[in-house]
Amino acid sequence: MAAGPGARGPRAAGGGRSLREARPRAVTPVTAPGRAERFRSLAETAFDILVIGGGISGAAVARDAARRGFRTALVEATDFAWGTSSRSSRLVHGGLRYLEHFELDLVFEASQERRTLLRIATHLVRPLEFHFPIFRDGRIGRRKLDAGMWLYDALSLFRNIERHQMLDTEAMLAREPGLRAEGLLGGARYFDAQVDDARLVVTTIVAAVEAGATLVNRAEVVRIDASDWPGHRALVRDAESGREVGVDALAIVNATGAWAEQILDRVAAGPRRPGPGDGSASAVRIRPSRGTHIHVARERVGHSGALIFEAPRDGRVMFILPWREDLTLIGTTDEFFEGPPHEVAATPGDIAYLLEATRGLFPASKLGPEDVISAWAGLRPLVAPPADGAEEGAVSREFEVHQHPPGVFTLSGGKLTSHRHMAEATVDRVQSFLAPAGVKPLRKVDTDKVPLPGARFRDLDALRGRIRARARAQGLERASADRLTRAYGTRANRVLDLVERTPRLGKRVVAERPHLLAEAVYSVRSEMALHVEDILFRRMRVGLETRSGTPEAARRVAEVVAPELDWTTERRTEEVKRALDFRAVDDGAIRELAARAKEGR
Numbered sequence: 385m386a387a388g389p390g391a392r393g394p395r396a397a398g399g400g401r402s403l404r405e406a407r408p409r410a411v412t413p414v415t416a417p418g419r420a421e422r423f424r425s426l427a428e429t430a431f432d433i434l435v436i437g438g439g440i441s442g443a444a445v446a447r448d449a450a451r452r453g454f455r456t457a458l459v460e461a462t463d464f465a466w467g468t469s470s471r472s473s474r475l476v477h478g479g480l481r482y483l484e485h486f487e488l489d490l491v492f493e494a495s496q497e498r499r500t501l502l503r504i505a506t507h508l509v510r511p512l513e514f515h516f517p518i519f520r521d522g523r524i525g526r527r528k529l530d531a532g533m534w535l536y537d538a539l540s541l542f543r544n545i546e547r548h549q550m551l552d553t554e555a556m557l558a559r560e561p562g563l564r565a566e567g568l569l570g571g572a573r574y575f576d577a578q579v580d581d582a583r584l585v586v587t588t589i590v591a592a593v594e595a596g597a598t599l600v601n602r603a604e605v606v607r608i609d610a611s612d613w614p615g616h617r618a619l620v621r622d623a624e625s626g627r628e629v630g631v632d633a634l635a636i637v638n639a640t641g642a643w644a645e646q647i648l649d650r651v652a653a654g655p656r657r658p659g660p661g662d663g664s665a666s667a668v669r670i671r672p673s674r675g676t677h678i679h680v681a682r683e684r685v686g687h688s689g690a691l692i693f694e695a696p697r698d699g700r701v702m703f704i705l706p707w708r709e710d711l712t713l714i715g716t717t718d719e720f721f722e723g724p725p726h727e728v729a730a731t732p733g734d735i736a737y738l739l740e741a742t743r744g745l746f747p748a749s750k751l752g753p754e755d756v757i758s759a760w761a762g763l764r765p766l767v768a769p770p771a772d773g774a775e776e777g778a779v780s781r782e783f784e785v786h787q788h789p790p791g792v793f794t795l796s797g798g799k800l801t802s803h804r805h806m807a808e809a810t811v812d813r814v815q816s817f818l819a820p821a822g823v824k825p826l827r828k829v830d831t832d833k834v835p836l837p838g839a840r841f842r843d844l845d846a847l848r849g850r851i852r853a854r855a856r857a858q859g860l861e862r863a864s865a866d867r868l869t870r871a872y873g874t875r876a877n878r879v880l881d882l883v884e885r886t887p888r889l890g891k892r893v894v895a896e897r898p899h900l901l902a903e904a905v906y907s908v909r910s911e912m913a914l915h916v917e918d919i920l921f922r923r924m925r926v927g928l929e930t931r932s933g934t935p936e937a938a939r940r941v942a943e944v945v946a947p948e949l950d951w952t953t954e955r956r957t958e959e960v961k962r963a964l965d966f967r968a969v970d971d972g973a974i975r976e977l978a979a980r981a982k983e984g985r
């Protein structure tokens with residue numbers, strides 16, 4: 385079997401191996417020490433499918449493929465969910481605003497997926513009541529909104545959480561008393577859902593591991609040799625050790641979102657061009673668009689629920705969303721982005737735009753840069769090209785799967801909401817490609833039925849009650865217990881097991897947030913976190929939920945996970961610095977805006 389980038393092992397496809405004869409593979413350990421074993425097994429196994437990219441798309445493809453019985457690997461260059469999938473508006477939504485562009489298929493499909501996710505990830509995805517206020521000087525009038533709302537209900541086959549309701553001005557103000565009253569013409573109330581996007585990715589990653597896939601983070605694909613199918617070889621570099629291995633797979637799924645073109649440029653199979661693989665008419669082109677969000681304290685805005693509204697400056701549709709018990713998430717901007725994807729960052733202009741829009745809706749808030757707790761930016765991997773002169777918001781969110789060269793499938797576009805469906809469509813394509821080589825699935829796709837890890841329970845309230853009772857017996861606060869239920873579902877018990885064994889892990893990571901130190905240890909042992917940055921920003925999210933507590937949180941987390949990861953004192957210091965550097969990129973924009981405001985610029 386192949387052991388290094390130079391050597392090629394015997395190919396399974398040529399022999400017409402049938403998966404029906406294959407035995408399920410043992411699950412490789414997800415603990416940090418188990419990572420070396422996982423990285424090694426990348427080189428020692430002939431995979432059916434190698435997935436590149438550990439955002440929601442790649443995670444979902446790996447889960448789907450492994451559940452069908454394909455021998456599946458996934459490599460992620462940084463951390464799982466490091467890319468766009470931890471930088472979204474965190475909505476599982478039909479996408480009301482896509483109705484304006486008549487993307488009815490997209491809304492229909494997303495509405496179905498919203499229902500599926502509410503079922504298979506009940507603890508993570510929660511129904512969210514929205515209000516859409518309309519104003520005399522707005523683009524959208526009452527009649528248009530009502531028609532859109534009916535269509536939205538219809539596209540979910542009238543099976544959304546509740547049907548919409550039109551409200552007059554008085555009713556709207558009764559629900560959101562802080563709203564600008566001037567010119568208000570009432571609006572609508574309807575339902576969508578909210579999710580912690582990074583936790584959805586991590587939970588899907590864990591599901592893929594438990595289905596038998598081999599997943600490695602901090603492992604970057606640097607080259608793909610796709611010149612002589614059957615079989616491709618990807619050269620994968622371990623960012624932790626610098627080691628490189630060759631990974632053999634019959635098919636490759638490029639699920640790298642905004643990086644998709646960069647990956648295709650690393651394929652050695654002749655120049656990239658529209659391919660004969662599936663008759664697709666155009667090469668993949670991604671036109672990334674930057675979207676920025678900010679957190680502020682909920683009391684500073686003065687809203688009570690979720691709002692969707694038109695930004696006063698340009699009429700773009702935006703969100704003000706409740707986050708946790710006490711925070712608000714405001715987003716988003718939409719600007720074409722030209723630079724390298726990993727350099728995307730919030731700009732002072734983005735933050736100013738979000739603050740201005742919020743002040744327009746809630747004038748009494750007088751929200752300013754000093755209110756911003758944190759900011760972050762992500763790239764929408766939109767499928768190009770738009771028609772000449774098309775605006776960012778008008779480029780399709782629809783997803784596409786291109787095959788070129790044969791056996792290399794690139795997934796582009798799409799949404800967090802529709803990830804499961806996108807993955808199913810992608811694996812269907814790969815399955816058809818593999819069938820003539822005798823590689824067939826063991827099982828039918830079932831990802832819409834099987835609950836994600838932690839979601840195998842009947843009644844969320846009953847689960848919450850049990851976790852609260854157990855946490856109370858351990859001396860923990862209700863806020864921490866509820867957070868555990870939301871983030872981990874039934875697996876909150878595993879976090880509580882850690883507290884039971886080591887009571888000091890029941891302490892908060894930072895005084896103002898309910899996150900527990902035990903979660904940090906859990907994320908290293910069970911969720912493949914390798915760095916303090918991974919823990920603070922993508923496993924627990926606490927790093928963005930405090931204005932000044934991140935340094936303390938980083939130090940305390942480094943201290944409790946150091947024995948798990950064999951860190952020296954110097955390494956702990958480095959880890960803290962690295963986590964703070966991650967935040968500093970966007971904090972710089974907040975500071976610059978505050979300085980400009982002070983100088984009256």
Ligand SMILES: Cc1cc2nc3c(=O)[nH]c(=O)nc-3n(C[C@H](O)[C@H](O)[C@H](O)COP(=O)(O)OP(=O)(O)OC[C@H]3O[C@@H](n4cnc5c(N)ncnc54)[C@H](O)[C@@H]3O)c2cc1C
Pocket residue numbers: 436437438439440441442459460461462463464465466467468469470471472473474475476477603604605606639640641642643647673674675676716762763764765797798799800801802
């Ligand atoms: C501002 C904003 C708001 C959004 N809001 C919503 C929303 O509310 N609801 C919704 O449904 N959708 C939303 N979306 C869309 C949604 O977030 C994206 O469609 C989705 O997250 C894309 O996931 P992905 O896995 O394709 O890409 P990513 O999450 O970017 O993952 C790609 C991964 O590939 C990795 N990678 C890159 N190069 C390599 C390499 N050489 N080797 C290995 N790995 C590599 C990257 O590190 C990255 O982690 C939003 C998008 C943005 C930008």
